[in-house]
Amino acid sequence: MSEPVILLHDLTKEFPADPPVQALSAVNLRVEKADYMAIVGPSGSGKSTLLNTLGLLDRPTSGSYRLDGLETVSMKDNARTTIRGSRIGFVFQSFHLLPHRSVLENVMLAEVYGAARRGGRRERAMRALERVRLSHRVDFLPGRLSGGERQRAAIARALMGEPSLLLCDEPTGNLDSKNTDAVLDLFDELRAQGMTIVVITHENEVSDRAMRRVRITDGVLTEE
Amino acid sequence: MHPRDLLNEAVAGLLARPVRSALTTLGTVLGITTLVVTLGVAATAGNQIVGRFDELVATSVTIEVPKHAFPLVDWADVGRVTRLRGVASAAALAEAEQSANLSVRSNDIVDPTRVVDQTLTVLASDPGLPAAVKGRMIEGRYFDAGHVARGDKVVVLGQHAARLLGITRLDRAPAVFIGTQAYTVIGVLGDLKREKSLAGAVLLPPAVGKRYGLSTVTRVLVNTGLGAAGLIAEQAPVALSPGNEALLQVISPPSPTRARDAVEGDVNALFLILGLVSLVVGAVGIANVTLVTVMERIAEIGLRRALGAARRHIAAQFLLESTLTGMTGGVIGASGGILVIVAVCAAKQWTPVLDVQLAAMAPVAGALVGLLAGLYPALRAARMEPVTALR
Numbered sequence: 001m002s003e004p005v006i007l008l009h010d011l012t013k014e015f016p017a018d019p020p021v022q023a024l025s026a027v028n029l030r031v032e033k034a035d036y037m038a039i040v041g042p043s044g045s046g047k048s049t050l051l052n053t054l055g056l057l058d059r060p061t062s063g064s065y066r067l068d069g070l071e072t073v074s075m076k077d078n079a080r081t082t083i084r085g086s087r088i089g090f091v092f093q094s095f096h097l098l099p100h101r102s103v104l105e106n107v108m109l110a111e112v113y114g115a116a117r118r119g120g121r122r123e124r125a126m127r128a129l130e131r132v133r134l135s136h137r138v139d140f141l142p143g144r145l146s147g148g149e150r151q152r153a154a155i156a157r158a159l160m161g162e163p164s165l166l167l168c169d170e171p172t173g174n175l176d177s178k179n180t181d182a183v184l185d186l187f188d189e190l191r192a193q194g195m196t197i198v199v200i201t202h203e204n205e206v207s208d209r210a211m212r213r214v215r216i217t218d219g220v221l222t223e224e
Numbered sequence: 225m226h227p228r229d230l231l232n233e234a235v236a237g238l239l240a241r242p243v244r245s246a247l248t249t250l251g252t253v254l255g256i257t258t259l260v261v262t263l264g265v266a267a268t269a270g271n272q273i274v275g276r277f278d279e280l281v282a283t284s285v286t287i288e289v290p291k292h293a294f295p296l297v298d299w300a301d302v303g304r305v306t307r308l309r310g311v312a313s314a315a316a317l318a319e320a321e322q323s324a325n326l327s328v329r330s331n332d333i334v335d336p337t338r339v340v341d342q343t344l345t346v347l348a349s350d351p352g353l354p355a356a357v358k359g360r361m362i363e364g365r366y367f368d369a370g371h372v373a374r375g376d377k378v379v380v381l382g383q384h385a386a387r388l389l390g391i392t393r394l395d396r397a398p399a400v401f402i403g404t405q406a407y408t409v410i411g412v413l414g415d416l417k418r419e420k421s422l423a424g425a426v427l428l429p430p431a432v433g434k435r436y437g438l439s440t441v442t443r444v445l446v447n448t449g450l451g452a453a454g455l456i457a458e459q460a461p462v463a464l465s466p467g468n469e470a471l472l473q474v475i476s477p478p479s480p481t482r483a484r485d486a487v488e489g490d491v492n493a494l495f496l497i498l499g500l501v502s503l504v505v506g507a508v509g510i511a512n513v514t515l516v517t518v519m520e521r522i523a524e525i526g527l528r529r530a531l532g533a534a535r536r537h538i539a540a541q542f543l544l545e546s547t548l549t550g551m552t553g554g555v556i557g558a559s560g561g562i563l564v565i566v567a568v569c570a571a572k573q574w575t576p577v578l579d580v581q582l583a584a585m586a587p588v589a590g591a592l593v594g595l596l597a598g599l600y601p602a603l604r605a606a607r608m609e610p611v612t613a614l615r
Contacts, residue, residue, distance in 0.1 A: 057530065057610045078534055085532015092614070096527040100240035112229045113532040157531075 003069035005164050005196045006031035006054065011063035013049050013219075023049040024060065025219040031198060033164075036191040038210035039200045046219040048169070051200050055167050056084040068164050085113050089158030093170035095150045097142040103129070103153045104138045110160035128156040132186060148179025155186060159195075166190065168199040172206055184209050225537050234544035241517070245549060248513040251506025252553025252590050253560065258502050260561025260586055262495035265568055267577040281477045283312070284418055285446040285457050287464060288473040295440040296465045296472065299350055299430050302444060304463040306352070310452030311460075315356030316444050317419075318348040318430065320437040328426055329401050330389040342388045345425045346402060348433025356445040357416045362386075364394045364411030367429050371410075375431040379407040382423040383414030402426065402436070419445060453477050503593055506553065510597035514546045518605045525605055526613030539606035543598045550594020551587050558586030 006029060013024040023046040031037055041047050052058035053065065056072055065072050068087060072080060089110075090096075097106045107125040116124075129135050132152040142150055151171060158166055168187075172180040184206065187197055191211075199206060207213050213224045238245045289297045297316065305314045323346040331340065351368050354361060363386075367378050379400060381391060391398050391409055399406045407428075416423055428438065444464060448456045457476035461469035518525070525538055562578060569576040 052611050055530065057614065081529070081532055081534045084530065088530075090530045092527075094523075096523060096530075096614075098240075098524060098527075101236060105236075109528075110531050112233065113225055113528070113534070113537055118226055118228070 002033065003066070004030050004032050005035070005068060006198070007064075007066040007069075009064040009066075011053065011060050011065055013046075013053060013058070014061045022219050024053065026063065027219070027221045029214070029221060031165075031196060033196055034191060034194045035212060036187065036197045036210045037199070037212040037214060038207035039198065039214050039216060040202060040207045041216035042202070045216045047200050047202075047216055049219075050216060050221075051167065051169050054165075054198065055088055055090060056080045086115070086161060087164045089155075089160075089163035089166045091151070091155055091158050091166065091168040091171045093173040095142070095154045095174070097150055097153060097157075099142055102139050102141060103134065103145070106142065106153060107157045107160060110157045114161055116161060124160060125156070128159045129153070131159060131190075132156045146179065147175045148182050151175060151179070151183055152186065155183070159190075164196060166195055166197045168197065168201075170201055171199060172201070172203060177205075180205065225533075225540075230537075230540055230544060233541050234548060237517075237521075237541065237545050238548060244513060244517075248510055248549050249553040249556065251509035252503065252550050252593055253506075253557045255499060255501075255503030255506040255593070256554050256557025256586050256590050257560045257564065258495065259499035259589070260558050260582060261564045261568075262499050263582055264561060264565035264576070264578055266495070267579060268565060268569060268574055283448045283450060283453055284477060285448060285453055285460060286475040287444040287446065287460055288475065289440070289442050289444065289465075290471060290473065291440075292468075292471065296468050297441040297444065299441060301441075301464050302350060302352065305444065305446060305460050308456060308459055308463060310449050310456050312447040312449060313352060313355035314444060314446045314460075315352035316350045316441040317353070318433055318438040318440060319345075319442045323347070323433075323436040323438055326402055326426075326436065328385075328389065330391055330398065331401075342385070344385050344388070345421075346428060346433075346436055346438070347422070347425050348428045348430045348436075348438035350430065353422075353427065353445075354413055356447060357413075357419045357422060358447065359413050359416040359422075362412045362414040363392075364409070366411050366413065372429045372431055376429070377405070377407045377432060378410045378429065379432075380411045380413055380427040381409055382425045382427070383412060383416075384424040385426055386412045388424075400426070405435070407432070503589075507550075507593045507597040510546050510549055510594055511600060514542060514549075514598050514601035515604065517545075518542060518601045521605075522608065522613050525608055526610055526615075529608075529610035529613060535606040538608075539602040542602040542605045543595060546598025546601070547591050547594040550597065551591035553594070554587035554590020557590060558583050561586070 008027050008029040011024055011027040012022065015021040015023060039047060039050060049058065053060050060073060063073065067083065070083065072083065104125055107128055108121050111121050126135065129138060132155050134149060134152050134156060137145060137149055142153065145153065172183055175183065188209065191197055199210060201207055215222050215224055299316055302314050302316045305311055325343050326346045327341045328344045329340045329342065351366060351372065354366050362383060366380055371378050381389065389400060394409060398409050400409055413427065414423065433439065446456060446460055453476055457474045461472040461474055465472060528538060562583060565578065566576050
């Protein structure tokens, strides 16, 4: 059996306070390739901390986090940055598109910091936009797109460079039900193509569509 | 990260807020303009003043002949100086203490109601004097080689001397008396450009001057072509008195470059400080705006970190943005400065003197200002934690 995409072992994150706050306490989690998992929980439960740790944006206090079999906790900052850029695609609640750049440029931005060749970047971005069915909005500025289109552009950006993991933080939090459905349909498609997706959400509609659901309460993880 | 990607991102970052970028550039534009105008106008003005000196001082060489056991320079020796390449004109002059204050009058009538005696300086010169002092004959003519050879008792008056003696017309061949001797006035010399004191003197041919102790040459006036003064100052003594050239004193014009440097130094010191102050103000402006921009773009920084940008990539982008801002200011400032210099020159009828290096250095200076100004904001941006930036 191949390496799991995510393997957490006794992952703990403490924030310095008196007494120290345990945002994550000894979390164990295994996410296989092509898994579609939702992480649910009330606010303040440690959801964001878990997402930041999974996204290599934050370091755990102790424990082990293997991404594609690579131990990331002991890695230096630069190595973590490289892995973050090449193996993880982020989808944010607020899209985080650069307002003054066209959709295509926003998608192409994903490859600026990587090792990929500059040649063919435009074509790869066009393919990513095709996957999210946004080819007709290539030259639009994000401000002229609907919320759902913006999120699809952001997903296209996350898909650039073929990441091992799509990490989504409340991806439908700013969308109406129609656009939410469209984005969730897209996730189903991507999972069917073999993409590993982890979605953090507090919406039942989103978590119901996922294959697995994990609940986090006060830093403790329970699979449902 | 490919350098072209870095450039693209920086340029896009600047163009995203064009008005702000333009206003930020303004400080550097003003600073660089002031610097370029200061240096350019100083160079132009410096050149201009030297240009005025050139006409007279830079072409005038005077050789003083001291008293010696034998005459160091004979009247005929001046001809050897005239033949030197670069000499426009030359003339020998004899002065003596005993002839410096001679009583001269224009008639022999004793008139108790008028002062007719004038105390004037009497000098002897060779026929080349009018050309050598760059004067002109207001009346009559100067004596020539014939007058000299025959020992004719003729005299030429300086402009002021003629007025003092009341001689205004020569058609009746007026005479002047030096002591008891009468001389025919054949000309009045005026409009002297150098040796202006000769306008108040009475000028005699050498043969006649001997009577008043004016037998030996005491001074030789030489006019050279532009730029030849230095060379002639070395050659003329040898030509005049071979073997005794070290005994002659040469008065040559000061080196033109020194005059230029002195002018530039004066003007520059003041305005350079002004320009540098504006440049510092410009730098503070860039630093401020870049810092505000960094704070505004926290989310963008977070996104870039999430997309795999290392701290150095973030720092490089903001540094490049501020450097480009400064460089743009430098280019515009240099262009504006050059335009101002040309305008000043057009108004003053000067020849603009532009240092090409200066024009090339201005954008570099601007870029440097931008780079320095961007250091702190870029560090702030780079130090930001991605988690904080994305929140």
